[in-house]
Amino acid sequence: MxxxxxxxxxxxxxxxxxxxxxxxxxxxxxxxxxxxxxxxxxxxxxxxxxxxxxxxxxxxxxxxxxxSAGHDFGFTPALSLAVECGSEEEIDRLYAALAEGGSELMPLGSYGFSAKFGWVNDRFGVSWQLTLPGEPS
CATH class of the missing domain: 3.30.720.100 (Signal recognition particle alu RNA binding heterodimer, srp9/1)
Structure with a gap:
């Protein structure tokens, strides 16, 4: 093929x-x-x-x-950009920057499926899911 x-x-x-x-x-x-x-x-x-x-x-x-030259819809969290971070410093930095002027959907924390996770809509409305792989503490 x-x-x-x-x-x-x-x-x-x-x-x-x-x-x-x-x-x-x-x-x-x-x-x-x-x-x-x-x-x-x-x-x-x-x-x-x-x-x-x-x-x-x-x-x-x-x-x-x-x-766009005029549409009546925006971004939705139904589609997110998922970022696997390499360190706690990186996830903290990215979350803070993306959340500034945006909205927090899930604050940084341990939700049982990774070492750390956070979900945010940035100031432009784009949705980001940030995760730090590993076992939750």
Whole structure:
């Protein structure tokens, strides 16, 4: 059987804050960068200078995003970005940064399935589940 050329990439739709979100995420994670960005011009349909389409990478995983020109829905915690952290310092740092200006769904703690876990919606509405593997204390 031939190898598939298919790629599945998370796609995030922001409302005018895609560049701010990308810059924030890239500042938090290792091996992270903005790969490419195209912007709306004066003829729209989005506001001039906002993100028409972008690709960014976090920990070697590509994401796509845009600034939507008007939709009546947002992000939901029904789909989260799951991050397996390498240390307690890392999970604490990421949780604090992602929770700032957002909302805590499950505060950092021990829930019986990992050493430490937390769930947060960030300031852009994107949902993140952070876990520190290992036995709960």
């Amino acid at each position: 031939a190898a598939s050329a298919q790629r599945i990439t998370p796609f995030l739709m922001f409302e005018g804050r895609a560049q701010e979100a990308m810059d924030f995420y890239v500042s938090l994670f290792d091996d992270a960068k903005v790969v490419r960005v195209t912007r709306y011009g004066p003829d729209g349909p989005g506001a001039e200078g906002t993100v028409r389409h972008a690709v960014f990478s976090l920990a070697g995983r590509d994401f796509q995003c845009i600034d």
